[in-house]
Amino acid sequence: xxxxxLQLVLLALTIxxxxxxxxxxxxxxxxxxxxxxxxxxxxxxxxxxxFPTTVYYIAKFLSIETPTNALFLLGILFLIAIVFSLTIxxxxxxxxxxxxxxxxxxxxxxxxxxxxxxxxxx
Amino acid sequence: xxxxxxxxxxxxxxxNIRSLIDSIRSISFKIKIEIIVINDCSTDRTSSICKELGIxxxxxxxxxxxxxxxxxxxxxxxxxNFDLAIQVDGxxxxxxxxxxxxxxxxxxxxxxxxxxxxxxxxxxFQSTRLRRFGIRYLCLLINTLTDLKITDPTSGFRxxxxxxxxxxxxxxxxxxxxxxxxxxxxxxxxxxxxxxxVMNERVGGTSSINLNRSIYYMIxxxxxxxxxxxxxxxx
Numbered sequence: 001x002x003x004x005x006l007q008l009v010l011l012a013l014t015i016x017x018x019x020x021x022x023x024x025x026x027x028x029x030x031x032x033x034x035x036x037x038x039x040x041x042x043x044x045x046x047x048x049x050x051f052p053t054t055v056y057y058i059a060k061f062l063s064i065e066t067p068t069n070a071l072f073l074l075g076i077l078f079l080i081a082i083v084f085s086l087t088i089x090x091x092x093x094x095x096x097x098x099x100x101x102x103x104x105x106x107x108x109x110x111x112x113x114x115x116x117x118x119x120x121x122x
Numbered sequence: 123x124x125x126x127x128x129x130x131x132x133x134x135x136x137x138n139i140r141s142l143i144d145s146i147r148s149i150s151f152k153i154k155i156e157i158i159v160i161n162d163c164s165t166d167r168t169s170s171i172c173k174e175l176g177i178x179x180x181x182x183x184x185x186x187x188x189x190x191x192x193x194x195x196x197x198x199x200x201x202x203n204f205d206l207a208i209q210v211d212g213x214x215x216x217x218x219x220x221x222x223x224x225x226x227x228x229x230x231x232x233x234x235x236x237x238x239x240x241x242x243x244x245x246x247f248q249s250t251r252l253r254r255f256g257i258r259y260l261c262l263l264i265n266t267l268t269d270l271k272i273t274d275p276t277s278g279f280r281x282x283x284x285x286x287x288x289x290x291x292x293x294x295x296x297x298x299x300x301x302x303x304x305x306x307x308x309x310x311x312x313x314x315x316x317x318x319x320v321m322n323e324r325v326g327g328t329s330s331i332n333l334n335r336s337i338y339y340m341i342x343x344x345x346x347x348x349x350x351x352x353x354x355x356x357x
Contacts, residue, residue, distance in 0.1 A: 022349070022352070025349050026349055026352050026353045026354075027353075028293070031296070032342065032345060032346055032349065033296070033297060033342070036341075036342070036345075039345070095184075096184040099183045099184050100183055100184065102183075103183040
C-alpha cells in the first residue's frame with residue numbers, strides 16, 4: 001500500500017533533488033551526458049508518485065505482493081543502471097589518463113633531448 | 123591584414139582530407155589564411171597525409187569528439203592571435219569556395235558569427251529525409267526560444283570573429299556542439315547571420331551520427347538547448 005504520506009514525501013524529495021540537479025547542470029557543474037540517467041530517474045519517480053496506480057500495475061505484473069516493494073525494486077534497478085554507466089565512464093576516463101600519461105612521458109624525454117641539444121650548441 | 127584560421131576537425135578522414143586541402147590551396151583568398159587540422163585520435167593515415175602535404179596537425183592523444191576537437195582549434199586561434207576562425211569539416215561536405223562569401227558579413231561588421239546554410243537556396247546535398255526532419259525540429263526549437271531565424275542549426279561550416287574565438291576558447295559544448303553553441307552565443311548577445319552555401323555529400327568514410335544515435339542525439343540536443351535557455355548570462 002502506498003500511503004498519501006509516502007507519496008508526498010517521495011514527491012517532495014524528488015522535486016528537491018531534480019531542482020538541485022537542474023541547477024548544477026545549468027551552472028556547468030554537471031555534464032549533461034552523465035546526468036541523463038539521473039533526469040530519467042527523477043522523471044520516473046515523479047510519474048510513480050503522482051500516479052501510484054502505475055506502481056500497482058508493475059507490482060501485479062511481477063507478482064510482487066506490496067507496491068512499495070515494487071517501488072524499491074524500480075529504485076534499485078535505476079541505481080544499478082546509473083552505477084553501470086559510471087563504470088563505463090570510469091573505464092573510458094582511466095584509458096584516457098593512461099594515454100595522456102604516456103604521451104606526456106614521451107614529450108618529457110623529447111624536451112630533455114632538445115634542452116641537451118641546446119646546451120651543447122651554446 | 124585580417125588573418126583567418128581554417129580549423130579542420132578530422133576523425134578517420136584519410137579518403138577526404140587530401141582533396142579538401144588541395145581545394146583550399148587552389149583558391150586565392152582575399153585574406154591571409156592558415157590551415158590547422160585537428161586529428162581527433164584517428165586510427166588511419168589522416169595525420170600522416172596532412173604532414174606529407176605540409177599542413178600543421180594537432181594530434182590529440184585521446185578521442186575528444188567533435189566539440190573538444192573544434193575547441194582545440196579555437197584555443198590555437200586565440201593563442202596565435204587570429205582575427206577570424208572558420209570550421210570546415212574534414213569529410214569534404216563543406217566547399218571551401220564559399221569561405222570568402224561567408225567571411226564577408228564579418229569583415230563588414232554585420233555579424234559576429236556567420237553560418238553557412240544549405241537550406242536557404244535549397245540546392246546541392248540536402249541530407250536524408252529523416253535528418254531534414256530533425257533539423258527542422260531543431261530550427262523550430264531554437265527559433266521559438268530565441269529571436270533568431272536559423273535555417274541550418276547543425277551546420278558546422280561557420281566562421282566567427284575574435285570575440286567569439288575568445289568565448290569558445292573558454293567554453294564550447296562537448297558532444298553535439300552546433301545547435302547548443304548558437305543558443306550560447308545568442309545568450310551572450312552576439313549577432314549570428316546565415317549565408318547560403320551548397321554542400322556536398324561525403325565521399326568516403328562514415329558519419330559520426332548513425333540512425334541508432336540520432337534519437338539519443340535529438341533528446342540530448344533538445345535538453346542541452348533547454349538547459350541553455352534557463353542559464354543566466356554570467357555562465
